[in-house]
Amino acid sequence: MHDNDQAMREFAKTLALPEFEETAFTKPPPLREARVAIVTSAALHRIDSPKWKVEDFHFETLPHDARDLKLGHLSPNFDRAGFAADMNVVYPVDRLQELSDQGVIGSVANYHYAFAGNQPEGLSALRLDTGPACAQKMREDGVDVVLLTPV
Amino acid sequence: MCTLAHVFEAAGLSTVVISSIRDVAERMRPPRVLHAEFPLGLPLGKPRDAAYQHRVLEAAFAMLERPSGPVLVDFPETIQSRGGEPLECPLPPRYDPNLHPAIDEAQALRAAYDRAVAKTGRTSVGRVSNADQIPAALEKFVRIAEGEAWDQVGFEGTPMQVVHDIRAYYEELACELVADEPIPAWGAERWFYDKTEAGKVLLTARRTLKESGADRPIWFFMAPGSRQ
Numbered sequence: 001m002h003d004n005d006q007a008m009r010e011f012a013k014t015l016a017l018p019e020f021e022e023t024a025f026t027k028p029p030p031l032r033e034a035r036v037a038i039v040t041s042a043a044l045h046r047i048d049s050p051k052w053k054v055e056d057f058h059f060e061t062l063p064h065d066a067r068d069l070k071l072g073h074l075s076p077n078f079d080r081a082g083f084a085a086d087m088n089v090v091y092p093v094d095r096l097q098e099l100s101d102q103g104v105i106g107s108v109a110n111y112h113y114a115f116a117g118n119q120p121e122g123l124s125a126l127r128l129d130t131g132p133a134c135a136q137k138m139r140e141d142g143v144d145v146v147l148l149t150p151v
Numbered sequence: 152m153c154t155l156a157h158v159f160e161a162a163g164l165s166t167v168v169i170s171s172i173r174d175v176a177e178r179m180r181p182p183r184v185l186h187a188e189f190p191l192g193l194p195l196g197k198p199r200d201a202a203y204q205h206r207v208l209e210a211a212f213a214m215l216e217r218p219s220g221p222v223l224v225d226f227p228e229t230i231q232s233r234g235g236e237p238l239e240c241p242l243p244p245r246y247d248p249n250l251h252p253a254i255d256e257a258q259a260l261r262a263a264y265d266r267a268v269a270k271t272g273r274t275s276v277g278r279v280s281n282a283d284q285i286p287a288a289l290e291k292f293v294r295i296a297e298g299e300a301w302d303q304v305g306f307e308g309t310p311m312q313v314v315h316d317i318r319a320y321y322e323e324l325a326c327e328l329v330a331d332e333p334i335p336a337w338g339a340e341r342w343f344y345d346k347t348e349a350g351k352v353l354l355t356a357r358r359t360l361k362e363s364g365a366d367r368p369i370w371f372f373m374a375p376g377s378r379q
Contacts, residue, residue, distance in 0.1 A: 078192030
């Protein structure tokens with residue numbers, strides 16, 4: 001028996017985290033009109049795209065209909081078989097499509113995005129470079145709402 | 152995820168974070184957090200359970216109706232990772248007694264792996280070793296377990312990267328072998344390290360490296376941190 005999750009949660013308490021003096025807040029349109037994208041930290045990439053390298057802080061752009069995805073996140077400290085069995089448990093593209101088909105959400109974005117979790121200390125790339133660049137791409141796609149899923 | 156939520160929201164997007172570690176979400180205060188006390192790696196809770204995943208999404212999207220933030224809501228259901236059983240997954244009998252049991256096993260499981268890939272159209276194997284190379288990758292860990300230096304066995308990449316491919320090979324085929332049955336949290340990990348010959352070799356090699364004084368990053372990430 002082991003409880004790796006509890007150990008990781010205890011470890012997280014020791015991590016230094018970036019500070020945000022204020023929390024920005026954007027009021028969304030009604031959900032039935034909202035266009036929704038997924039952003040995950042699972043380091044997903046398509047089979048024919050370059051593999052994630054060590055200290056690689058780019059983000060991947062994943063077409064909504066792409067299902068040939070690989071889990072690039074190398075850490076052994078999470079349940080990896082869930083993604084192997086059903087990618088929706090990390091990256092719920094099929095669930096979003098169902099919600100769109102049912103009219104619960106307005107539409108699904110053309111593209112979703114994947115980052116790697118091992119970002120440099122201070123998360124400066126996310127704050128100043130890749131994060132704003134990803135936001136710009138989503139705005140160009142007409143996205144209103146972003147669902148962020150961790151691994 | 153919390154950092155990106157701050158950045159995206161400031162850029163005019165509305166965000167909902169599904170959180171796996173409550174302490175981080177509390178400290179970072181992104182606009183909307185649904186904390187789900189699920190095993191790490193399963194932010195939607197349960198693979199192969201679309202209804203459960205939809206309940207998580209419903210709770211997440213309900214937060215968009217809040218007039219202001221930051222707000223953190225706990226998903227009312229939790230999923231325990233402590234004390235579970237290994238996946239009930241069959242292993243092949245010995246076939247070639249001249250091979251190490253782990254190599255014999257990996258070869259015998261190849262057909263199941265191929266069926267898994269044919270069914271899902273995807274695989275996470277291939278970081279440094281493809282499926283054809285898994286038995287040879289295991290043979291390198293057998294040599295390490297027997298005392299050979301890790302940097303003398305001819306790895307492509309690091310041990311951690313090679314283990315990623317071996318575990319992906321085994322866990323993907325395990326999901327195929329149990330057909331459409333539920334995959335309990337950490338069940339495939341327990342099956343791999345506790346039941347398979349490959350998992351046993353990796354744990355033995357990891358202990359050997361640790362005891363030989365190898366740098367911690369070389370051996371530590373060959374298994375979850377709580378493994379000995």
